[in-house]
Amino acid sequence: MAVTARPKLDARKQRADFPIFNELIHGKPLSFLDSAASSQKPRQVLDAMQHFYETSYAKVHRGVYELAERATAGYEGARETVGRFLNAPSSREVVFTRNATEAINVVAYAWGLNNLGPGDVVLVTELEHHSNFVPWQYIAHRTGADFRMLPLDDEGELRLDALDEVAGAGRVKVVAAGMVSNSLGSVNPVEKLAAWAHERGAIMVCDAAQGAPHRVVDVQALGADFVAVTAHKLCGPSGIGALWGRMELLEAMEPFNLGGHMISRVTVEDTSWGEVPAKFEAGTQAIAEAVGFGAAIDYISEIGLDAIEQHEHELAAYGLERLAELPWVKTYGPPADRRAGIISFNVDGIHPHDVAQILDGEGVAIRAGHHCCQPLMTKLGVAATNRASFYLYTVTDEIDRLIAGLHKVRKILS
Amino acid sequence: MYREVILDHYKNPRGHGVIEDADAEAEGFNPLCGDEVSIYVSFADDGETIDDVKFSGRGCAISQAATSMLVDMAKGRKATDLAQMPKDELLEEIGIPLTPIRLKCALLGLGVLKIALHRAKGTPLPKEWAGLDELELK
Numbered sequence: 046m047a048v049t050a051r052p053k054l055d056a057r058k059q060r061a062d063f064p065i066f067n068e069l070i071h072g073k074p075l076s077f078l079d080s081a082a083s084s085q086k087p088r089q090v091l092d093a094m095q096h097f098y099e100t101s102y103a104k105v106h107r108g109v110y111e112l113a114e115r116a117t118a119g120y121e122g123a124r125e126t127v128g129r130f131l132n133a134p135s136s137r138e139v140v141f142t143r144n145a146t147e148a149i150n151v152v153a154y155a156w157g158l159n160n161l162g163p164g165d166v167v168l169v170t171e172l173e174h175h176s177n178f179v180p181w182q183y184i185a186h187r188t189g190a191d192f193r194m195l196p197l198d199d200e201g202e203l204r205l206d207a208l209d210e211v212a213g214a215g216r217v218k219v220v221a222a223g224m225v226s227n228s229l230g231s232v233n234p235v236e237k238l239a240a241w242a243h244e245r246g247a248i249m250v251c252d253a254a255q256g257a258p259h260r261v262v263d264v265q266a267l268g269a270d271f272v273a274v275t276a277h278k279l280c281g282p283s284g285i286g287a288l289w290g291r292m293e294l295l296e297a298m299e300p301f302n303l304g305g306h307m308i309s310r311v312t313v314e315d316t317s318w319g320e321v322p323a324k325f326e327a328g329t330q331a332i333a334e335a336v337g338f339g340a341a342i343d344y345i346s347e348i349g350l351d352a353i354e355q356h357e358h359e360l361a362a363y364g365l366e367r368l369a370e371l372p373w374v375k376t377y378g379p380p381a382d383r384r385a386g387i388i389s390f391n392v393d394g395i396h397p398h399d400v401a402q403i404l405d406g407e408g409v410a411i412r413a414g415h416h417c418c419q420p421l422m423t424k425l426g427v428a429a430t431n432r433a434s435f436y437l438y439t440v441t442d443e444i445d446r447l448i449a450g451l452h453k454v455r456k457i458l459s
Numbered sequence: 460m461y462r463e464v465i466l467d468h469y470k471n472p473r474g475h476g477v478i479e480d481a482d483a484e485a486e487g488f489n490p491l492c493g494d495e496v497s498i499y500v501s502f503a504d505d506g507e508t509i510d511d512v513k514f515s516g517r518g519c520a521i522s523q524a525a526t527s528m529l530v531d532m533a534k535g536r537k538a539t540d541l542a543q544m545p546k547d548e549l550l551e552e553i554g555i556p557l558t559p560i561r562l563k564c565a566l567l568g569l570g571v572l573k574i575a576l577h578r579a580k581g582t583p584l585p586k587e588w589a590g591l592d593e594l595e596l597k
Contacts, residue, residue, distance in 0.1 A: 396494075396519035398564065402460060415493055428493025428517065457461050458469070458520060 054348060054356040060438045062087035062344075073408030076443035081227050081255060081387050081434030082412055083277045086341075090280055093340035094333050105332055106306060106323075120332050123339035124322070127287050130342045131272065132263040138295060140288040140325040141335055145254035146176040148273035148288035149221075151325060152250055153180035155301040156271075156294065157219065163189035166215035168208075168247075170233070171197045171424055172226040175417040177252040177273075181221050191215055195222075197424060201229040201378040208241055217245040224256030228416045228432065229378030230361065230387030232260075239268035248294070254278055254286070258345065258436065259385055260354045264289050276334065280437075281341030285334035288325070295321040302327040345437065353437045357386030360435040364388050364444050371451060373459075377425055386435035389416070392451060395458050397429045403457060407450040409443070460555050461520065469520040474530035476513045482506075483538075483579035486516070487571040489563055494518030496526055498571045500579070502538060509533050509541060512572070519564050521557070526568030528552050533572065542576040544569070 060066055065085045068075055077085060101115035108114075128136030142148040157180075161167065167185045169178050171194050185192035193211050198204050203222070220242035222233050239249040248270040253262050258279035264272050271294070275286035290298075300307055300318055304327040309317040318324045345353065362381035365388060368374050373393040378384055392400050397413035404411055412432040415422045422428060433447055478484075478499035486497035496516040503510040512530045529549060533541055549569050550557070557565055577584050 396517075398519035398521070398561075399461075402561075414491065422493070428495070457466070 052352070054352040054437060056356060056438055056440045059087075059348065060440065062089060063438055064088060064091075066438070070408040070410070071406055074446075076407075076409040076446045078409060078411045078433040078435065078439070078443060078447060080258075080436035080439070081278070081432065083283065084258060084280050084436050085438065086282070087280055087344055089344050090282070090337050090340045094282065094337040097333050097336045102333065104329065116332060119336045119339075120330070123335040126339040126342050127274075128289075130257075130262070130346065131274070131287075131289050132265055133289050134265065135292065137320075137322055138289055138292050140290070140295070140322040141330050142273075142286045142288050142325075143284060143331070144277070144286040145252055145273040145275040146180075146286075148271075148275075148286055149177050149250065149252060150180050151288055151301045152271045152273075152290070153184045155298045155325075156248070157181070157184040158188065159299055161185065161188040161190040161218055164216055165190040165218040166193055166212060167191065167219045167221070168193050168195060168211065168217055169221045170195045170203055170223070172201065172203070172229060172231060172233075172418060172421045173221065173223055174227050174252060174255070175419070176254070177221045177223055177250070178420065181219065190218065194420065197231075197421075200380070201226070201231050202383070203231070203233055203238075205234065205237060205241075208238075212245065217242065217247040219250060220245075220247050221250040221252070223252040223254075224262065225259065225385045225387075226378070226418075226421075227255045227387065228389050228418045228421055228430070230384035230389075230434075231379050232383065232385055235267050235269060239270075243268070255385070255387075258353075259350070259357055261350045270294055276338035276341055279341050280344055282331075282334045282337040285331045285338050287338075292321065295325070298324075300324050300327070304328050348437060354385075356437060357435050357439075358382070360439055360441070360444065361386050361388060363441055364433060364435070364447075367444055367448050371448070373455065374451065377430060386439070387432065388434070389430040389432045391427060391430055392454060395454060397431045399458055400431050400451070400454050403454045404447065404450040407446060407453065409447050409450045411447070460561075462555060465520065465524045465553070465555065468524035468527040472514075472523055472527040472530075474511070474513045474527065475515065477515055478511060478513050481513075483575040485571050485575035485578060487567055487574065489518075489522070489567050491560065491563060494522045494564060494567055496522065496568050496571050498526075498568065498575050500533075500538075500572070500575055507537050507539070509536050509538060514568060518567065521553075521561055522564040522567050525549065525553055525565040529568050529572060538576050538580060539582075542573055542580065542582065544573075 103112035103116045105117045105120045125136045242249040250271045251269040257274040272289045277283040307327040376390045401413035481499035482502045483500040
């Protein structure tokens, strides 16, 4: 894919698109440093959904009337937008789901239950979000497959050198890895994992929920077999995500949810399934949310994923530099040049909940907890961390307010 | 939220430690934030009056301060009485408005104490005990 040089991202200009920043929090300006959990929404996305409801809403695929045609065009247009965004060979390989977690569950159940058994190995990573960990652990236990974990090195990056050792003589059938760690910001070498998986005859399942908002996701370049994304982390609405899968795999798979729309023919004796992607989209889908998903992709694509990635790298470097001024703060994860816009940290002797609570009083929103990564927390030897994460609308003032807030935390609790 | 009395209990927790050969003990875990509290109780010779309470574990200021306050409230009371203590009694003592998430932090210690006492007395835990279903109690 050709990458055209784009102007540098102007976060202050982008910020004006986001109505949330007009809100005062406890009387203070909002410093929103929790975009890795979910992003804020620009006016363009909110307007697209509102406009769709006001002018084009009806049930998709069924009606022959004008509104149903408009709604179907909106919904299927969004599928094409997602397909182009992921550089999918065909937009028919894009299945709408509720979120990235559901996308992975579709693969775990519909592929895993029918393709895994005793003697098979399912391999996940130590920094995996529970979304790409728990479904595989469950399906492995149900099918009798071995569930194994690829360890991290001390900088929080995957130990590719341990792949063969962890796999041993087992028959590896699934390699499941996130694109970007939601806790440490480590960027995983998905291409290399996919190549290794394919050498072993396994499928590669990539959770790109934390990747797609921040960098180019090209499913063909990744070499993955399944890729999961979600709208709400990339300026889109909650309630919709997508699974991209290679067509031959999707066609060979059993359905996941059953009911209306996913059928070809139903009799009392038997039911035959509809074509991909309908086979995986039983029942009424999140129609306006799909339209919002498409509008969000248009919004971030217009800015440019490369510009967003660059902006976040700069913020991560700035954030790490400012946090390094505080000897009582410990940060986790790889150096700035190898991490996405996510910084996990702890304040000496002070629980993350207390840190986050006092920061909230200063209008600074950060995440405190285990970030749905309990195996990783165990590795780090902590129960929880604080996490500051950045997006296209994040400005350095917000990081400065975080630092000022941390001084206040120390003053109150130490 | 971090008023003086909370900070005092947080920075100088009452009854921090372990009672070897405790008459009642239990530990609990809040999966939301990873807080852990273990509580140890010893009874007086009547086998009923709370002689001493200690706690160990790690957690946020709210959970640690609330458990420390609970230790102050528990000493000298009867075990059966304490096992029935309404959560509002502790919440009044804490005296600050708590969001639902922080409520679980504040009530972790009380939940663990109740488990310890009911277990020692062989009585079933009251069904209406709110907040407990969200906690993992061992």
